[in-house]
Amino acid sequence: MEKVTYRELRSTPKVWGFLILCAAFVAAAGLSVLYIEAHGHIVTGMNNQIVWGLPHVFAIFLIIAASGALNVSSIGSVFGKKPYKPVARLANVLAVALLMGGLAVLVLDLGRPDRLVMAMYTYNFTSIFAWNILLYTGFMGVVAIYLYTLMTRGMDPRFLKAAALLAFVWRLVLTTGTGSIFGWLVARTPYDSAIMPPMFIAMSFSFGMAMFMLVMSLTTAITNRVYTTELRVRQARLLGVFVAAAMYFVIAHHLSNMYLAKKSAYESWILLGGGIYTKLFWIGQVLIGGIIPMLLLFQPRIEAKRGAVLLAALLVVLGGLAQVYVIVVGGQAYPLDIFPGFEVSSSFNDGVINSYTPTLLELALGFGGIALALLITGLGMKFLRIVPDNLTDDTANAPMPAE
Amino acid sequence: MRKLLVSVLMLAALLASPGFAEGLLPDIPKAMGEPHPEGNEWWRVNHPALLMHSRDQTVIEGIRDVDASIKTCVACHAVEGPDAAPVTYESPKHICRACHDYVAVKIDCFQCHNSRPEEADWAAVLPSLGGTPESLRAYLERISQ
C-alpha cells in the first residue's frame, strides 16, 4: 500500500469562488461592526435585559465547535483509530479556524473593542472570562504544536502522542471554561448549575464533529479528493452517539430543575409557555438537532446513504445554534427572581419576560464569524499540505508518513 | 539628482524661516492661572502619565485632590467659543485638540469625560489661582494687556 500524501488545493474557480464568497461575508460583518461602533449598541436588538444576543450565540457555538473539531484528530492520535489519522491535520486547522471565527465575533461585539488590549495588561484572575483568554490563546498554541508534530517528516511518534494528548486535555479544560461562563452565574435560574461544563463538552463533541463532516464533504465536493466511506460511516455513527450524549445532559438538567420547587416555574416556562424559546427548544434543539439526526445516523446500511449523513450533520449544526440560542438568549429572557414570593413590576422590566429582536447587523456579524472560520480553513487547505490527496476507499488504511 | 538636492535645500530654507514655522506650530490657547512651576515642557512630556496615575488614585482610592485632575485641566484651560461658552472637544480650538491634532495622537478621554467645565468646577479652580479673587483679577488684567 502506498503512503498517504497531502497536497495544497489546486487553484480552481470553485475553490477561489468559495473563498471569495467567505470573504464577502466577512466584509459584511466588518461593515456591520463599523456601523455599530459609530452608533453604539442602540442600533442592535440587544438592551439592558438581553445583554448578550445573536453575536454571542454564533460566537459560543463556534468556540464550542472548535474544541469538538479537534476531537477528530484526537480520535486518531490519542485513541489510535486509523481511519481518522489522514484527516488529523485538517481537523487541527479547522479547530483553530472555528475558534478564531468565534473569538472575532465575541471581541467585535464588545462595547469598546478598541480597548481589547486592556484585557491583556489588566487581568482579573477570579474571572472565568479572563481564564478563558488564556485557555483560548493557549489552545491555538497547543494545536499549532500538535499540527507541527503531525506535519513534520520523521517525527518521533511519542512526541506526536504527547502533543495530541496535551491538546485533548486542553480542549476539555477549554470547554469546561466555556460552560462555566454560564454555570457559575448563581443569580440566574436558567444557568447556575454544575452540569453546564459537562453539557458543553458533550455539545462540543457533537457540534465539532458535524462541522468537520460538513467541511470535509464540501472540500471533497469541490475538489477531486475523497471522503472515504469508512471514515464517513465511522463519523456518522459517532456523531449519533455524541448527539445522544448531548441530549442526555439536556434531559438530566431539565429533570433536576423540575424537581426543585424554586426552579419549576422556569421549567414550565421554557418547556411549555416560553413562546419562541419553547419552539426553538422542541423543534430546533430536540427535533431538528436531536431526534431526526439520530434517526438518520442510526439507520442500517448508512454506508450507502451519503445524503442522509450530510443532512444529519447539517441538522446537528442548525439544532446546535437553536440550542445555544435557547441557552444564551432564553436564559436572559427569563426574569431574575430578586424578590422570591412576590410579583414585581417596574420601569426596568422587572418580573416580565424580556424581549429581544435581533437585527440584520447582529446576523451579519454572526455569519461573518462562520465565514471567517471557513475562510481561514479554506486558506489553510489552499496553502498548507493538510488535505489527503491520494486517499481512496482502498488506501484508507495506508500507513501514515509519521509512522 | 541635482534637482532633488535643490528642492530639498529650498524646503529646508522655507522651514527655517520664522513665519513659516509659526504657521505650522499648534496654536495653544492661554490658561487662566499662573504658569505651572514645572514648566510647560515638563507638562507636555508628563501629562499623560500624570493623568493616568491620578485617575487611578481617584477611582480606586477616592483621592480627589490629585496632581492632574482632568476636571481641573479642562476648567483652567477652557477656551471661549463664539457663544461665549467654553468650547467642547468637537472644536479644534479645545486645549487638548490644539496639540493632539498637531501630533496626531487620538485620545478617548472625552467619550466619557465632559470636555467643558461645569460652574462648580470654576469655583474649585479659583483657590488654586493664587487663592484670592484679587490675584485672579490681577492675573486677568495682566494677560489682557
Place this chain on the structure above:
Amino acid sequence: MIIPTTEKGAEISRRDLLKKGGAMATVTLAPGVTLMAFGGQASADGLKKGARWGLLIDAGKCPEDCSACVTACSNEHGWKNNGLDTDPQWIRKVTLREKATGRENSLPVMCQHCDEPPCVDVCPTGASMKRADGIVLVNRHICIGCRYCMMACPFKARSFVAEEVTDQRTTTPRGNGTVEACNMCVHKIDRGDGTTACVEACQATGNNAMIFGDLNDPESDIAKAVSTYASMELRADLGLGLGVRYQNV
C-alpha cells in the same frame, strides 16, 4: 452666573472671566507661557479607612407614587430614562405584591454594593471593582464593554451605555460602550457631603424612607437603626453581604 469665592462679597462673573480668558485664547504663544499650576502635592484625602457605606431603605415609608430618589439620581449623574430598553436606570422603583397575601409594597432598587460582588468576580479586566469602603463601581477607564457583570448581577443593577453621551456631569463621567450603575454618589462621599442624592431627595419629600451612613461606625444613624430594628438583605440566600438593607418589605 456667579463663581462663588472664599472671600467676603468678592464675586467675578463667569462671563467676564471667559471673555478675558477667551480673548487671549487666539493669541499664539511662545512655549513656556500658557499652563498654570493648581496647588501642591496631592494631600492625604481619599476614602474613609475602615468605613462600610450603606443604605437602609424602609419600604413602609416609601409611597408607590413617589420617585423623588430616581429623579434625583438621574439629575445628579446625568443619565436619562426615556423609556427605551437601552436606556440606563441606576435606580428604579419596584412595586411588589406578595403572592401569598396580596399585600402591596413599593421600594427603590439600585446596586446593592455587595461584600462579595459577583460583578467584580466575573469582570475580566478588573474594571468592576469594590473600593476599600465597600462601594462597588465600574472603573470605566478599563471597562471593555463585555457585559459579563450584567449577566452576573443578581439585582439587575447595571446598565450598558448604548449610545454616545455628551455634556456629562463633570462629577460623573460616562460614555458609550461601558457599563455603569449606582456608585453610591462616590463623588459626594469623597467630598464629605455625608449623604447621597437619593437620600437627600427622599428626606426632602418628608418620607424619610432612606438613611445613608457608615455601617461600621456604631455611632452612625444607620448602624443604630439596623442594630435596633429588623432589616433584611435582598437574596440573602446568595450570601453576598449587601451594603443596602431593607425594612418592612
